[in-house]
Amino acid sequence: MTLSFFDQFMSPSYLGIPLMALALTLPWILYPTPSRRWLNNRLLTLQNWFIGQFTKQLLLPVNLGGHKWAVLLTSLMLFLITLNLLGLLPYTFTPTTQLSLNMGLAVPLWMATVVIGFRNQPTITLGHLLPEGTPTPLIPVLIIIETISLFIRPLALGVRLTANLTAGHLLIQLIATAAFVLLPLMPTVAIITSMVLFLLSLLEVAVAMIQAYVFVLLLTLYLQENV
Template sequence: MTLSFFDQFMSPICMGIPLVALAITLPWVLFPTPSARWVTNRLLTLQNWFLNRFAYQLMMPLNVGGHKWVLIFGSLMLFLLTMNMLGLLPYTFTPTTQLSLNMGLAVPLWLATVIIGMRNQPTVALGHLLPEGTPTPLIPVLIIIETISLFIRPLALGVRLTANLTAGHLLIQLISTAAFVLLPLMPTVAILTTILLFLLTLLEVAVAMIQAYVFVLLLSLYLQENV
């Protein structure tokens, strides 16, 4: 029986239990536990340096009120980065290829930024729906368009992450299948295809890291508008 290329994105189930929960919780074991000692190992020092630089770059444009989100954004960045990189290993499953998981992350965080804006500065938050200097006949149309664009934001966050990871994994599988088929027929072409597959894998590693950063960066931009 020939399986579909999209079967790799189906959530695996063992004895009726979805293994996506295991795929989400297992990578957290790989991170070193911080300690109160002055001198730590190199891995923990590198992890702390990465989190400090990431928090500095992300929180620098925000007001002081938005700095409370640094722990949430830092944890989310590590979570998405780990999940995206997990799918590049053999015999693994990428939870972030599931739109339901990505929307479950995008919608509550986006809604929290909107609620914060409506609570702290409702006039400014509502003012984003109507650009300054708009002609009077265009006011109803622009309000409808800006409202639709506001509610599309979480959908764009989830779909962007899902589509990029799904497309990359699918392309890797297609090229690897072509390399196996061409190996007995045209070995030279198969070797060139394998080199292309290696380069594409490096590109997919970069995409996995960049998409995690873009997801958190866009959330910080939404927060910046409401604090």
């Protein structure tokens, strides 16, 4: 019996119990906990260096008021990268291929940036809905367009992450199935297909990291507009 290619995106369950919570908890277990010692081991030193460099690069264009989000944004970045990379392992499940999870992350964080903008600088936030120097007849149309674009932002965040990971996983499974079927029929073509599959897997690793970075970077840009 041949299963559907989309069965890999079904939420796993064991004895009727959904394992989504376990999949979301696992990344936090994989990272070592920082100690209170003055000198850490090599792994902790490398982890602290990476987190420091990423946080510095991410918050470079953000005002001082947005630096309060450093811990949240860095944790979200590590969380998404780990989930995306773990999903590339065999017999695993990628929670970030679920639109419900990605929207559950995108909508509250986007809403928090909007609420901060209306609380701290309501005039400037409302001014984003109408560009300066707009002709009077175009004002109602532009306000409607800018309002729609504002509410589309969380949808774009969630759909971008879901679509990229889903497409990559489907393409890997399609090419792997083709290589498996062609192996007894045309071994040479199967070997070439396997090489393409290997290169695609490397590309998917890069996509998994880049999409997590893009997700957090867009949130940072939304935060910059409202701080």
